[in-house]
Amino acid sequence: xxxxxxxxxxxxxxxxxxxxxxxxxxxxxxxxxxxxxxxxxxxxxxxxxxxxxxxxxxxxxxxxxxxxxxxxxxxxxxxxxxxxxxxxxxxxxxxxxxxxxxxxxxxxxxxxxxxxxxxxxxxxxxxxxxxxxxxxxxxxxxxxxxxxxxxxxxxxxxxxxxxxxxxxxxxxxxxxxxxxxxxxxxxxxxxxxxxxxxxxxxxxxxxxxxxxxxxxxxxxxxxxxxxxxxxxxxxxxxxxxxxxxxxxxxxxxxxxxxxxxxxxxxxxxxxxxxxxxxxxxxxxxxxxxxxxxxxxxxxxxxxxxxxxxxxxxxxxxxxxxxxxxxxxxxxxxxxxxxxxxxxxxxxxxxxxxxxxxxxxxxxxxxxxxxxxxxxxxxxxxxxxxxxxxxxxxxxxxxxxxxxxxxxxxxxxxxxxxxxxxxxxxxxxxxxxxxxxxxxxxxxxxxxxxxxxxxxxxxxxxxxxxxxxxxxxxxxxxxxxxxxxxxxxxxxxxxxxxx
Numbered sequence: 001x002x003x004x005x006x007x008x009x010x011x012x013x014x015x016x017x018x019x020x021x022x023x024x025x026x027x028x029x030x031x032x033x034x035x036x037x038x039x040x041x042x043x044x045x046x047x048x049x050x051x052x053x054x055x056x057x058x059x060x061x062x063x064x065x066x067x068x069x070x071x072x073x074x075x076x077x078x079x080x081x082x083x084x085x086x087x088x089x090x091x092x093x094x095x096x097x098x099x100x101x102x103x104x105x106x107x108x109x110x111x112x113x114x115x116x117x118x119x120x121x122x123x124x125x126x127x128x129x130x131x132x133x134x135x136x137x138x139x140x141x142x143x144x145x146x147x148x149x150x151x152x153x154x155x156x157x158x159x160x161x162x163x164x165x166x167x168x169x170x171x172x173x174x175x176x177x178x179x180x181x182x183x184x185x186x187x188x189x190x191x192x193x194x195x196x197x198x199x200x201x202x203x204x205x206x207x208x209x210x211x212x213x214x215x216x217x218x219x220x221x222x223x224x225x226x227x228x229x230x231x232x233x234x235x236x237x238x239x240x241x242x243x244x245x246x247x248x249x250x251x252x253x254x255x256x257x258x259x260x261x262x263x264x265x266x267x268x269x270x271x272x273x274x275x276x277x278x279x280x281x282x283x284x285x286x287x288x289x290x291x292x293x294x295x296x297x298x299x300x301x302x303x304x305x306x307x308x309x310x311x312x313x314x315x316x317x318x319x320x321x322x323x324x325x326x327x328x329x330x331x332x333x334x335x336x337x338x339x340x341x342x343x344x345x346x347x348x349x350x351x352x353x354x355x356x357x358x359x360x361x362x363x364x365x366x367x368x369x370x371x372x373x374x375x376x377x378x379x380x381x382x383x384x385x386x387x388x389x390x391x392x393x394x395x396x397x398x399x400x401x402x403x404x405x406x407x408x409x410x411x412x413x414x415x416x417x418x419x420x421x422x423x424x425x426x427x428x429x430x431x432x433x434x435x436x437x438x439x440x441x442x443x444x445x446x447x448x449x450x451x452x453x454x455x456x457x458x459x460x461x462x463x464x465x466x467x468x469x470x471x472x473x474x475x476x477x478x479x480x481x482x483x484x485x486x487x488x489x490x491x492x493x494x495x496x497x498x
Contacts, residue, residue, distance in 0.1 A: 012490040013482065017126050020478070020493065021119045024112075029485065030119075031111030038117045041107045045072070048100040053082045068121065069105070069114030070477055076101050118478050125471040126496055133464045140457040147450035154443035161436040168429055173408045179426040186408075187415040194336040197403050198238025200396075204352065205234045207393035210385060211355050227348045229341065238334045241341055242327035250327035336404070337416065349401050356394040363387040468498045 015023050024030045031037070045067055052058055058078055061071050079098045086095035093099065108114040169176035173186060208227050215226045225231075232244050242250045335341040364387060403409065414421045479491040 009487055009489055012492050013486060014492045014494055015482075017123060017475075017493045017495040020123060021116060024115060024119055029112055029482075030116040031113070034111065034113045034116035037107065037110060037113040041104055041113070044100065044104050044107065048097070048104060051097060053079070053097065055082060066121070068118060068474075069108045072101060072104050072108060076105060115478070115481060118474055118481075122471065122474045122478060122493070122496075125467060125474065129467055130464075130471065130497070133460065133467060137457055137460050137464065140453045140460065143453040144450050144457070147446050147453065151443050151446045151450065154439045154446065158436040158439040158443070161432050161439070165429055165432040165436070168432070171407055172411060172425070176429070179429050180422060183411075183415060183422045183425060187412055190409075190412040190416055191334070191337070193403075193409065193412070194334060195238045197400055198233050198334070198336055200400050200403075201230060201233035202237070203396050204230060204393070204400075206389075207352060207356060207397065208234060210359075210390075210393075211352055214355065214359075227352060229335065229344050230348045230352065233335065233345065238336050240327055240331065241333055241335060241338050242325075242331040244335055244341065245331065246325075248325060250325050250332075252326045253332040254326060254328045255332040256329055339413075339417070342404075342413075346401070346404060349397060349404070353394065353397045353401060356390055356397060359385070360387065360390045360394055363390060471496065472498060 021030075025032060049062065052062070055078055058075060061067065061075065076098070079093075079095070079101060083093055083095040083098045086093045086098065093102075108117075166176060169179070172183065174182035176182075208230055212226045229244070232239070236243065240250060240253065242248075242253075330338050330340075335345060363385070411421075411425070475493050475496050479493055482491045483489055
């Protein structure tokens with residue numbers, strides 16, 4: 001089927017924009033010397049711009065980024081009005097301005113150099129300028145997303161550190177307003193707390209008697225003494241070490257005076273030391289003062305570094321009597337203040353707990369024929385125990401252990417033994433708050449950078465919009481110009497992504 005010649009006017013001409021200039025050159029619509037011609041035109045335009053009339057439309061055209069052929073045509077049209085007085089009878093203008101711009105238009109139209117220049121501008125916009133601006137906008141958008149994510153992370157991490165600080169304060173039993181003073185104030189409650197624990201041992205009299213009878217029966221040694229320190233505490237409570245060691249009540253107590261706690265360090269000179277912020281855990285519990293021989297061979301108590309102040313405390317040798325029944329040094333401390341006797345107290349409590357737990361299992365397992373046969377010859381105190389009574393004794397023992405081994409009591413004993421411990425705990429807790437504050441400051445800086453990226457993107461959007469409008473204008477001008485060369489056939493420049 002043949003197409004009539006008049007029908008070709010409706011067949012569109014599709015041209016790939018990246019190949020537009022080659023398409024024009026191959027079909028001889030433009031000369032291949034167009035770059036030199038355009039360079040000459042640009043020189044003439046720069047010279048002509050030095051003398052321009054005051055006109056709002058011309059001013060608007062000159063504010064554009066690039067003057068091309070169609071702008072020059074419009075300038076000539078405007079000059080026809082502004083330079084009308086220079087027109088002679090033959091229709092020519094004597095104005096140099098008009099002559100300059102008419103010559104520029106003529107140079108543009110020679111070999112259709114203007115069409116090649118417009119095609120080059122369009123290709124550069126589509127292939128380089130628009131993608132570059134879009135990539136730049138994408139980078140700003142990505143930067144905003146990344147900065148917003150990091151802001152959220154900083155906020156979350158700061159909240160975690162703040163919550164960890166408050167959790168640590170709750171473990172230490174303080175509010176966290178003034179960590180150092182609150183920790184020191186807590187130490188004042190330690191003696192009364194230890195006294196309550198020591199008085200609570202009086203409820204273990206029956207359990208200790210039961211254990212004593214069991215040891216005497218199983219070991220076949222009626223004179224064996226079990227849990228001596230607990231038995232002393234049952235009778236005397238949390239007495240002085242002197243009374244436990246000698247059996248006599250001292251007439252005077254000369255308690256060692258611990259050195260004063262050092263002043264809190266400045267924020268920029270925190271001495272972190274090597275002391276843990278958490279009290280030590282484990283079965284080997286030792287919270288307090290360590291009695292060790294000094295380099296000179298004397299026994300002494302190491303109370304820790306008191307900010308450069310040294311104090312020497314004389315300790316009476318175990319097994320010797322203080323003059324006139326005066327308790328000095330560690331002998332003047334109570335059983336639960338002294339680390340050695342406190343550890344022994346805990347060991348005996350644990351020993352009693354294990355015995356009661358085993359005895360409770362034996363009472364609950366009525367089918368244990370072997371255990372029942374072994375107790376047939378036991379004393380009445382062993383055979384007459386009920387499960388409920390042993391269970392109550394076990395609960396009392398475990399309650400005392402829980403009180404004495406609680407974290408609050410542990411760190412109070414650390415405070416009592418070493419005032420420097422207070423500074424280290426306070427410093428580590430302050431460090432958590434400092435890290436939270438630093439993260440919040442970092443979040444603020446990230447927010448500032450995110451807002452700056454948003455401002456950069458906002459400043460870029462008008463440039464991108466103007467470039468899109470100019471590209472669209474170039475596309476329409478070129479399509480219309482080529483269409484006229486082909487009898488008005490529609491022309492489509494392909495690949496222009498706006």
